[in-house]
Amino acid sequence: MISWLRDLLMPAAGTAYARQVDDLFVFLTGLTLFFFLLIAGLTAWFVVRYRRARGAARGAAVSQHTGLEVAWSVIPLALVIVIFFWGFHGYINAAVPPAEALEIKVTGRKWLWQFEYPNGLRTINELHVPLGKPVKLVMVSEDVIHSFYVPTFRIKQDVLPGKYTQLWFQAAEAGVHRLLCAEYCGTGHSDMLGAIHVQSAEEYAQWLEKGGEGAEAIPAAQLGRLLYTKYGCDACHSLDGSRGEGPSFRGVFGHPVRLADGRTVTADENYLRESIVQPQAKVVAGFQPVMPTFQGLLREREITALIEFIKEQK
Amino acid sequence: MTGRNYLNERRGLWSWLTTRDHKRIGVMYLWSTLLAFFLGGVFALLIRLELLTPGKTVMSADTYNKMFTLHGAVMIFLFIIPSIPAALGNFVLPLLLGAKDVAFPRLNLASYYLYLAGALMALATLAMGGIDTGWTFYTPYSTSTGGAVNLVTLAVFVLGFSSIFTGINFIATVHKLRAPGMSWFRMPLFVWGMYATAVIQILATPVLGITVLLLLMERLLGIGIFDPKLGGDPVLFQHFFWFYSHPAVYIMILPGMAIISEVIPVFSRRPIFGYRAIAFSSVAIAGVSFLVWGHHMFVSGQSVLASAIFSFLTFLVAIPSAVKVFNWVATMYRGSISLQAPMLYAISFLLLFAIGGLTGLFLGALATDVHLHDTYFVVAHFHYVMMGGTVIAFLAGLHYWWPKMFGRMYSERWSRVAAALIFVGFNATFLAQFVMGSRGMPRRYYNYLPEFQPLHILSTAGSWVLALGLLIMAGYLLASLRRRPDAPPNPWGGLTLEWQTGSPPPTHNFERTPRVEGGPYDFHLVSEEAAAGRQR
Numbered sequence: 001m002i003s004w005l006r007d008l009l010m011p012a013a014g015t016a017y018a019r020q021v022d023d024l025f026v027f028l029t030g031l032t033l034f035f036f037l038l039i040a041g042l043t044a045w046f047v048v049r050y051r052r053a054r055g056a057a058r059g060a061a062v063s064q065h066t067g068l069e070v071a072w073s074v075i076p077l078a079l080v081i082v083i084f085f086w087g088f089h090g091y092i093n094a095a096v097p098p099a100e101a102l103e104i105k106v107t108g109r110k111w112l113w114q115f116e117y118p119n120g121l122r123t124i125n126e127l128h129v130p131l132g133k134p135v136k137l138v139m140v141s142e143d144v145i146h147s148f149y150v151p152t153f154r155i156k157q158d159v160l161p162g163k164y165t166q167l168w169f170q171a172a173e174a175g176v177h178r179l180l181c182a183e184y185c186g187t188g189h190s191d192m193l194g195a196i197h198v199q200s201a202e203e204y205a206q207w208l209e210k211g212g213e214g215a216e217a218i219p220a221a222q223l224g225r226l227l228y229t230k231y232g233c234d235a236c237h238s239l240d241g242s243r244g245e246g247p248s249f250r251g252v253f254g255h256p257v258r259l260a261d262g263r264t265v266t267a268d269e270n271y272l273r274e275s276i277v278q279p280q281a282k283v284v285a286g287f288q289p290v291m292p293t294f295q296g297l298l299r300e301r302e303i304t305a306l307i308e309f310i311k312e313q314k
Numbered sequence: 315m316t317g318r319n320y321l322n323e324r325r326g327l328w329s330w331l332t333t334r335d336h337k338r339i340g341v342m343y344l345w346s347t348l349l350a351f352f353l354g355g356v357f358a359l360l361i362r363l364e365l366l367t368p369g370k371t372v373m374s375a376d377t378y379n380k381m382f383t384l385h386g387a388v389m390i391f392l393f394i395i396p397s398i399p400a401a402l403g404n405f406v407l408p409l410l411l412g413a414k415d416v417a418f419p420r421l422n423l424a425s426y427y428l429y430l431a432g433a434l435m436a437l438a439t440l441a442m443g444g445i446d447t448g449w450t451f452y453t454p455y456s457t458s459t460g461g462a463v464n465l466v467t468l469a470v471f472v473l474g475f476s477s478i479f480t481g482i483n484f485i486a487t488v489h490k491l492r493a494p495g496m497s498w499f500r501m502p503l504f505v506w507g508m509y510a511t512a513v514i515q516i517l518a519t520p521v522l523g524i525t526v527l528l529l530l531m532e533r534l535l536g537i538g539i540f541d542p543k544l545g546g547d548p549v550l551f552q553h554f555f556w557f558y559s560h561p562a563v564y565i566m567i568l569p570g571m572a573i574i575s576e577v578i579p580v581f582s583r584r585p586i587f588g589y590r591a592i593a594f595s596s597v598a599i600a601g602v603s604f605l606v607w608g609h610h611m612f613v614s615g616q617s618v619l620a621s622a623i624f625s626f627l628t629f630l631v632a633i634p635s636a637v638k639v640f641n642w643v644a645t646m647y648r649g650s651i652s653l654q655a656p657m658l659y660a661i662s663f664l665l666l667f668a669i670g671g672l673t674g675l676f677l678g679a680l681a682t683d684v685h686l687h688d689t690y691f692v693v694a695h696f697h698y699v700m701m702g703g704t705v706i707a708f709l710a711g712l713h714y715w716w717p718k719m720f721g722r723m724y725s726e727r728w729s730r731v732a733a734a735l736i737f738v739g740f741n742a743t744f745l746a747q748f749v750m751g752s753r754g755m756p757r758r759y760y761n762y763l764p765e766f767q768p769l770h771i772l773s774t775a776g777s778w779v780l781a782l783g784l785l786i787m788a789g790y791l792l793a794s795l796r797r798r799p800d801a802p803p804n805p806w807g808g809l810t811l812e813w814q815t816g817s818p819p820p821t822h823n824f825e826r827t828p829r830v831e832g833g834p835y836d837f838h839l840v841s842e843e844a845a846a847g848r849q850r
Contacts, residue, residue, distance in 0.1 A: 009752045021681050025752070028682065032672040039643060039668045043661060046646040047653065050582075060838070063585035065644075072640040073633055080629035083679050088622055090681025095618045144455040145548060147613065147688060151754025154685040156613045160549065161454060162542030165615045178763075182688040182756045184448050185455060187375050190759035 002026050014152035014173045014198070017094060021154040024086050031079070094155060097168035101136035102129070108139065108146035108159040109292055111188030112232040113179065119208060122297055124231045125194040127179065129171060130204040136168040142292070147183035150196060156182055171198040187245050188235035220301075224309025227302055236291070239313055246291060247284050249313040258285045272307045319721070319818040334419035335821060339426050340405030341719065346426075347401050350392035350433065351705075352788075355781065357385035362743070362777040365770050368762045375760040379446040380461075382758060386449030387466065391473050392433050394704055395562065398569030399515075400425065400480050402711045403508050405719055407484060409812035409819065410502045412493025412828040417486035425479035432473035439466050448758060450559075453540035453551040457532050464533055467526040474519045474526075477565075481515030484508050493811065495830035499593070502810045502834040503586065506593040507572020510600040514561045514568075518604070522558035525551070549614050556607035564603040566700060568596055570667075570707030571638055574660050577710050578642050579835040580808045581657035582649030586835045588641040595634030602631050612683050621680060628678040635671050639664065654806070655729035659710035662737045666702025670695060673748065688758075691751025694744045702740060709736075709787070716791065717801030721818045724794040728786060735783030742776025810834045 006022050009029065013019045104127070105116040115123050129135045139148060141161045148167060149156040157167040171177070179194035199207065228234055236245035247257075252267050260283040265271055274281050276298065279291035298306070320337045330338060361381050364371045373381070404422065408415055416422050439445055439462035447456040447463060456463055488509050492501070529551070531537045538544025540551040579586040586592065608616060608624030642664060651657070673695045676682045686692060717723055746769045751757075755766050762770070804813035815824050832839065 009749060011754050021685055024679060025676065025682050025685075028676050028679065031675070032669070035672055036665075036668050039639060040665055042643050043646065043664055046643070046649065047651055047661065050646065050649050050651050052583075052650045052652040063587055063589070063645075063835075063838070065588075068640075068644070069588055069591050069637065073637055076636045077633055080632050080675070080678075083675055084626050084629050087625060087679025087681045087683070091612075091621065091625075091684065092618065094681070094684065144458065145452060149688070149754075149756060151685070154681075156684050156687055158614045160542075160615055162548075163615065178754075180754070180756055184379075184452070184758040186446065186459065187379070189379075190375070190756075190761040 005029055011151045012173070013154075014150075014171055014175075014177050015154070015169050016172050017090070017169065018152065018154040020090050020093075024083075024090065027086075028083065094168075097136040097166065098134045101134035101168055103136045103138060104129075106137045106139040106148065106159065107142060108148070108181070108192075109142035110144070110185060110290065111181070111192040111235045112292075113148075113181075113192070113194045114297065117208060121208060124297060125179075126230060127194060127196045128204060128207055129196060129198055130201045131171055131174050131198050133201070134168055134170045136166060139165050139167065144185050145183045146181050146185050146192065149180045149182035150177055151180070152177045158183055171196075174198050174200065188232075191232065191235040220305040220308040221312050223302070223305035224307070224312075227298075227306055228309055231294070231298075233306075246287055249310050251314060253311045253313070257282075259283060260285050260287070260289075269307055272310055273303055276303055276306065317816065318820060319816060320821045321720070321818050323821050332423075334415070334423055336404050336408050336416045336419065336422060337719075337819065337821075337823075339422050340401055340403075342426055343396060343404055343429070344401040344719075346429065346433065347393050347397045350388055351397070353437075354385055354389040354393055355784065357381050357388065359777055359781055361385060362774040364760070365762070366774050368764055368767060376446060378760045379448075379758075380444035383445055383448050384440070387436060387470075389700075390449060390562075390566075391470060392429075392436065394566045394700060394708075395473075395477060396429060396480075397708050398573065398704070398711065399484070399508060399511055399565075400429070400476075402573070402708070402715060403484065403504075403569065404480070406715055406812055407487060407505065407508055408491065409718075409815070409823055410505055410810055410834075411487065411491055412496060412811045412824065412830065413487065413491035414822050414824075416483045417490055418483050421479050422483055425476045425483070428472055428476035428479065432469045432471075432476060435465055435469035435472065438462075439469075450555060451526075451529065451551075452555075453529070453532075453546075453548045454542065456529065457541045464530060467529050471523050471526050474523045477515050478519050481512035481519075484512040485516070488512075493828050493830050499590065500830055500833050503575035503589065503592055503596075504572040506596050507568050507575065510596040511565055511568045511572075514565050514600050514603060518558045518561035518565070521554065522562075525554040525558065528554070549611070549616065552611055552614055553607070556610045557604075560607040560610065561600075561603040563696075563699070564599055566704045568599060570663070570704035571596065573707045573711040573714070574642060574663050575638075576808075576810070577656045577660040577714055578645050579837065580714075580806050581654065581660070582646045582651050583807070583837045584645050584647075584649040584835075585833070585838055586641070587644035587647075588637070589833070589835070591637055592641050595637045598634040599631060602627065602634075606631060609678060609683070612680060613687050625678055625680050625683075629675075632671065632675065632678070639668060639671070653730075654713075654726065655724075655733060656710045656714035656806070658730065658733040659706050659713060662733065663703060663706045663710060666698055666706060666737075666740065670698030670702055673698065685754075686751060688756055689751035690747040690755045690757055693757050694747035694751060697744045697747075702744070706736075706740075709733075712791075714806065715812075716794070717805045718812055718817050718819070720795060721799040721801045721816075722794040722797050723801050723805065725790045728790040732783045732787040732790070735779055735786065737783075739776050739778070739780030739783055743773050743780055744776070746770075746773040746776065809836060809840065 006026055010022055107114040113125050115127050139159045141159045146159040147156055148159055153169045155167055155169055157165050175198055177196040179196055181189055181192035238244050238248040239250055241248045241250040255267055256264050257267050258264050277295040279293055280289050283289045320335055364373050364378050442462040445461040445463050445466050528539050532539050538546040540546040540548050575592055606628045608620055609628045612621050750766055750769045801817040803817050811828050
């Protein structure tokens with residue numbers, strides 16, 4: 001019954017901490033069901049038994065009973081004190097990272113997550129962590145408030161502009177865990193998704209050493225397609241010509257583009273390159289200058305791959 | 315019944331626009347808030363329609379964001395907050411006290427005009443392209459986004475004063491205008507609830523006014539208060555905002571509880587169980603309500619100590635709420651229960667509010683809240699409290715006092731059909747959202763993962779059933795107005811003073827000032843036959 005309830009109501013548990021949270025959650029679910037059935041049951045019984053049409057024996061009215069009032073004040077009070085300490089215990093554990101935790105920097109911005117590892121490597125929307133080791137995230141936002149939410153780890157922390165917040169976890173299950181933004185941040189809020197790859201210590205070390213990607217073997221345009229979703233370009237730039245927060249990629253290459261300052265330029269390779277690394281240099285007419293720069297985030301081959309991909313969108 | 319009353323004594327639009335009669339002001343508030351409810355409901359249906367499929371169904375992400383902002387702002391500021399106090403409360407509070415009017419009739423009319431001005435300002439933003447901040451206006455998003463945020467915040471400021479004026483009026487009325495013989499503990503519990511609400515209204519609402527003024531200063535003058543780019547602190551806004559908006563939750567629910575405390579004894583023919591416990595629990599809820607705002611901010615980066623204290627204090631609200639529920643249920647024991655429309659809604663309230671209250675335990679507990687914060691679980695929880703609680707209680711009160719207000723009975727059969735549809739539709743809509751939330755579906759999401767689609771479809775289908783129920787209700791209530799006046803002075807056999815005058819009441823409420831010699835729920839002193847006789 002208990003594990004059935006947990007599987008019905010909760011996503012899979014990716015950490016030992018998540019299972020602790022689930023214990024409290026299941027307890028509260030049981031308590032809710034008990035009190036709901038008590039209230040609903042008594043109500044139904046009274047309504048049926050004492051319906052006006054039924055002329056049941058009613059007896060003298062009792063409209064006061066100190067014993068009952070005390071009972072239904074003190075019993076709930078005792079219960080909520082237990083719940084408080086239970087919830088507090090878990091929260092304290094989640095609030096204090098172990099001293100030896102691996103530290104990764106997180107930057108949130110509209111509408112992507114950026115990670116920086118101790119060796120200087122940076123990734124976007126893809127966080128790689130070693131299995132079974134505590135990981136501490138030090139987080140800050142470049143624009144508005146975001147919230148770093150991993151349902152399978154049962155953790156969430158707002159990511160603020162101008163102030164660091166932190167979060168830690170110790171993954172117990174290898175595989176991919178979903179990362180979501182939980183604080184409303186505008187147009188692309190629901191597309192501000194990421195993935196947490198939990199790998200064995202060796203795989204993680206290999207991945208770090210190779211500089212992240214095993215991407216060298218993929219043809220440029222195909223890599224570009226992967227990067228297009230991985231880096232969140234798809235949150236703003238459509239492929240079907242529909243207007244998003246930014247212009248669509250469809251039919252853009254080789255065609256004239258009217259800019260906000262009135263000039264018209266042709267969308268060649270260098271224009272596209274500049275728009276990726278220095279988006280504010282040439283803003284397309286009718287759009288807001290909201291795109292973040294990708295300077296230093298993409299390697300040369302990745303930029304080339306993205307341009308190849310855009311070229312294909314005729 | 316066809317004699318002179320507050321509806322027909324003076325005629326013409328001007329006589330309404332310049333009235334100082336609390337009953338007419340209540341009626342004007344009633345139609346205005348019902349219109350707002352309709353509008354907010356249309357926005358809700360569009361939101362649910364959009365969520366039928368992941369990605370785009372009928373509108374763009376930006377339109378969707380504006381839609382949920384408007385839904386929240388209209389429902390909270392234009393409907394729920396004024397619905398019970400300013401519409402129903404205005405009408406019945408003086409009647410319940412045996413008074414001729416509220417203490418400050420002109421202030422009462424001013425409150426209505428402020429409401430109207432604020433409502434028009436808020437809706438004018440629609441023409442100006444809408445706003446997409448969410449009803450919570452969190453900074454720095456709200457200071458950096460475009461749109462008519464300035465106008466909306468001004469509207470909230472104006473609406474706040476409308477609410478403060480009502481609160482001042484009710485407190486003065488309760489203190490000064492009770493009929494001879496009506497001691498504090500002979501007041502109907504609705505009055506206790508209104509009094510506790512009024513205290514929160516005048517103490518908390520000014521903070522909202524200050525907050526939106528600070529927001530305006532930052533947006534218009536560039537003074538850095540909340541925006542970190544200007545040296546401000548975005549989390550400070552959340553403290554300010556919830557310092558008002560959490561007590562505001564009790565501005566919304568206490569009046570609902572107050573109505574239930576009237577309806578259950580009347581339709582059970584029993585004295586209310588634990589009168590003093592219910593009265594004091596209203597005051598206790600009002601008091602504690604000021605000390606729990608930080609439970610909206612467990613993941614905001616506030617200190618662990620602050621979170622622990624707020625969590626503990628939050629749990630204390632559970633006690634007076636539980637006390638009320640148990641007392642209502644106990645009132646029905648050995649009663650003589652009739653399931654007419656007001657009682658059907660009161661029973662719906664008991665069940666839905668129980669779920670709303672109990673799921674609050676998940677959110678008060680720190681460890682579970684971290685997972686559930688900003689998910690559909692929270693959305694479902696507050697809809698169970700605000701709609702399953704307050705709005706259902708409002709409907710109970712509307713059906714209870716409708717004959718008094720307009721002198722007409724409505725179709726009993728259709729009222730049962732509507733109540734059943736509303737109950738079923740509501741649960742289908744929001745039970746599904748509890749499950750989505752605990753499984754990790756964040757709120758305010760335009761796009762969502764495909765695994766959530768079956769539950770979204772269930773929720774959307776539920777919203778249609780709910781809407782059908784509400785439309786049927788609108789139908790038979792409006793149809794009743796075209797009937798001949800047929801409501802007796804006391805159709806339900808109530809013992810409170812409003813039932814001792816005509817339906818509708820005369821302009822000055824009572825032919826002679828009533829004298830109060832007993833409690834408001836002394837059904838044990840009235841024989842069954844006498845109570846039935848009173849209905850004629």
